[in-house]
Amino acid sequence: MLGALTILLVFQLIGEVLAQLFALPIPGPVIGMALLFVALALRGGPSAELRDTAQNLLQHLSLLFVPAGVGVMLHFHRIGDEWLPLTAALVGSTLLTIAVTALVLRALAGRAEAREE
Numbered sequence: 679m680l681g682a683l684t685i686l687l688v689f690q691l692i693g694e695v696l697a698q699l700f701a702l703p704i705p706g707p708v709i710g711m712a713l714l715f716v717a718l719a720l721r722g723g724p725s726a727e728l729r730d731t732a733q734n735l736l737q738h739l740s741l742l743f744v745p746a747g748v749g750v751m752l753h754f755h756r757i758g759d760e761w762l763p764l765t766a767a768l769v770g771s772t773l774l775t776i777a778v779t780a781l782v783l784r785a786l787a788g789r790a791e792a793r794e795e
Contacts, residue, residue: 682731689714 693710696702702709709774718724724732750757 679727679734681730682725685728686714686735689717715768719787 689710690707691710692713693708694706697704697706727745
């Protein structure tokens with residue numbers, strides 16, 4: 679488990695370094711996650727240890743929302759000041775996500791039907 683956690687943290691660190699070094703508008707952990715995905719795709723998938731560690735982290739994912747909730751409460755006055763753009767972004771991104779999900783589902787269902795014929 680320690681080796682798998684080290685791998686996850688090293689990829690996050692690489693992402694952070696790249697984001698800071700090149701002043702990228704993408705968060706470092708997202709870059710690290712993409713790099714980890716590429717590495718695992720090239721390698722043929724995660725090891726059993728990495729899979730088990732990731733599963734354990736996902737089981738406790740709800741705990742990671744506690745700091746975010748505290749941050750929201752800490753900046754509640756700012757949310758009150760900027761409620762309209764935040765609401766517009768939230769509604770817009772939700773509708774866009776639903777539309778893209780529907781289009782992907784339709785495309786995948788069409789491919790599945792084409793294979794069956």
